[in-house]
Amino acid sequence: MDFGFGVEDEEFRAEARAWLAERLVGDYAGAVGRGGPGSEHEGGAERRSWERELGRGGWIGLGWDSDSGSVAYGNRRATLTQQVVWAEEYARVRAPGRYGHIGENLLAPTLLAYGTQEQRDEFLPGIARGEVLWCQGYSEPGAGSDLAGVRTSAVLDAGQEVYRVSGQKIWTSLAHEADWCFVLARTEAGSRGHAGLSFLLVPMDQPGRIEVRPIRQLTGTSEFNEVFFDGAVASASHVVGGVGNGWRVAMGLLGFERGVSTLVQQIGFAQELAGVVRCALDSGAAVSDPVLRDRLVRQWAELRVMRWNALSTLGSSGGSGSSGGSGGDSGAPSVAKLLWGRWHQRLGELAMGVRGAAAAVGPGDWSEESPYELDALQRLFLFTRADTIYGGSDEIQRNIIAERVLGLPREAR
Numbered sequence: 353m354d355f356g357f358g359v360e361d362e363e364f365r366a367e368a369r370a371w372l373a374e375r376l377v378g379d380y381a382g383a384v385g386r387g388g389p390g391s392e393h394e395g396g397a398e399r400r401s402w403e404r405e406l407g408r409g410g411w412i413g414l415g416w417d418s419d420s421g422s423v424a425y426g427n428r429r430a431t432l433t434q435q436v437v438w439a440e441e442y443a444r445v446r447a448p449g450r451y452g453h454i455g456e457n458l459l460a461p462t463l464l465a466y467g468t469q470e471q472r473d474e475f476l477p478g479i480a481r482g483e484v485l486w487c488q489g490y491s492e493p494g495a496g497s498d499l500a501g502v503r504t505s506a507v508l509d510a511g512q513e514v515y516r517v518s519g520q521k522i523w524t525s526l527a528h529e530a531d532w533c534f535v536l537a538r539t540e541a542g543s544r545g546h547a548g549l550s551f552l553l554v555p556m557d558q559p560g561r562i563e564v565r566p567i568r569q570l571t572g573t574s575e576f577n578e579v580f581f582d583g584a585v586a587s588a589s590h591v592v593g594g595v596g597n598g599w600r601v602a603m604g605l606l607g608f609e610r611g612v613s614t615l616v617q618q619i620g621f622a623q624e625l626a627g628v629v630r631c632a633l634d635s636g637a638a639v640s641d642p643v644l645r646d647r648l649v650r651q652w653a654e655l656r657v658m659r660w661n662a663l664s665t666l667g668s669s670g671g672s673g674s675s676g677g678s679g680g681d682s683g684a685p686s687v688a689k690l691l692w693g694r695w696h697q698r699l700g701e702l703a704m705g706v707r708g709a710a711a712a713v714g715p716g717d718w719s720e721e722s723p724y725e726l727d728a729l730q731r732l733f734l735f736t737r738a739d740t741i742y743g744g745s746d747e748i749q750r751n752i753i754a755e756r757v758l759g760l761p762r763e764a765r
Contacts, residue, residue: 357433364434368441371409376445380405387449388620392575396529399448400485407482412456414438416464416476425472425480432666436615443619451529455479455486459534461608466551466593466601475532475553489521489535489554489579490602498748499536499602500545504581506537506552508588515539515591517554517584523742527564527577530556535586536602539595549598553590554581561585570734571726606744607685614662614688618655621692624732625651625699631729632706647702651695658691683757686749693739693746700736703729 357365376384379398386394406412413427414435430438450456460479463472478484495501504519517537527533533554540548556562561584566574593601629648632638638645665684704711707729714725726734740746754760 357437361431361433361437364430365437365441368411368438369445371411372441372445372447375405375409376447380448383448385446387451392449392526392573399451400529402448403450403452403482403485405482406452407480411438412452412482413460413476413480416460416480425476427480436663436666439615440619443615443623446623451485451526452479452482454488454525454530455484455532458488458605458608459486462534462551462601462605463592465604465608466597471553471590471592484532485526485530487524487527487530487533487556487579489524489533489537491523492520493522500549500599502536502538502549504535504537505541506535506539506550506586507541508539513588515552515586515588517552517581517586519581521579521581522576523567524564524577524579525575527556527579528566528574532556533579534592534605535581536598539591539598546599548596549602550595551592551598551601552586553592554584554586558584570737571731614692615659617692618659618662621655621696621699624703625655627729628699628703628706631703635706635708637706637708644702644705647698647705651699651702654691654695658688658695661691662688683753686744686752686757689744690746690749693743696739697736700733704733 380402383394383398383402387399403412407426410426410428413425414430415432416425416427456479460476463475467475475484479486489504490499490502492502492504495503502519504517504521506515506517508515515537517535519537521533521535524533533556535552535554536549537552538548539550543549554562556564561582563580563582565578565580567576567578568574569576625648628651629638632644632648638648665688711730711733714730715727744752751763755762
């Protein structure tokens, strides 16, 4: 697919650029560059308000209705190339880190693909307005990368109208901010593996039935959480894709996860790389150390390869859904995760290498209340230690490619 940008795309770019320049002022200007990996705690109130600003502008849910050509939920029409344009412009100005990413880019395409019309009408408008935030209830202790091992249960009550959800989820991003959680749970007692799972939509405002505990990370921040469900209520009408079809829906959602949003991520990576290069120039390491200079060049070249791989994947997928992600067993999501996870980790290592011993010294004074502070590059290094684990570990991604794409024998269990 030719992924060049036409006249209409450039007009769309000018509109997006003008809108962002006009809106990123005042309180929102203070949120610019905040909310990225390792700094998700920054500018929370402004970023929640920014989600609603994006909703009023119609910038949430671009391409949701590309198949029908209609705009039903308050979002704009946008071709796949225009979705890429918006992603590029958003990242270029370092607009605030998105609180609504999970609802917009994961749940919404899943509802469009597997949900009922009633479910779409109930949930998509709130996401499109930037008013309703979501989190993802997948991983559990003992069932992280092995998602088929989930033990959280959902039992239909006697009245057949609600499920009672009990169990524990972990590494739940932004659960402390979310209004709703989509939960993979066992609705068939005694089931194992992929069978007997259902995909439920659970409201988070259930005191005494849902408890959220933050998980403090190496960076000192707490984007991730543990979530405990103790008989939490989920409506029987909020099962997506039908009872017992949770594995199919969950895998479909993961296929949507790597799409246009991947390009946003890569533009952010480019900005981080530029910061590391500036640091290398300021310290003189880029001139005095040819090995380090070669590593910087390699990082730049590999980032370009990742971009073209992402564009090629989007083109071949046909741009379905807001993410343009390719589902099924193409292996593209796993390849993308393998590429960017290790690349980003190496960038964090480079961020420390260009500074030498000074990288070990924080910018602030030590105290018992705040034992250490981190600058942006130190935070980058610490956060990226997890890149090859979260979102599906590298080992699991390689198994997926080997078994589902290449048809190699399954790993012995």
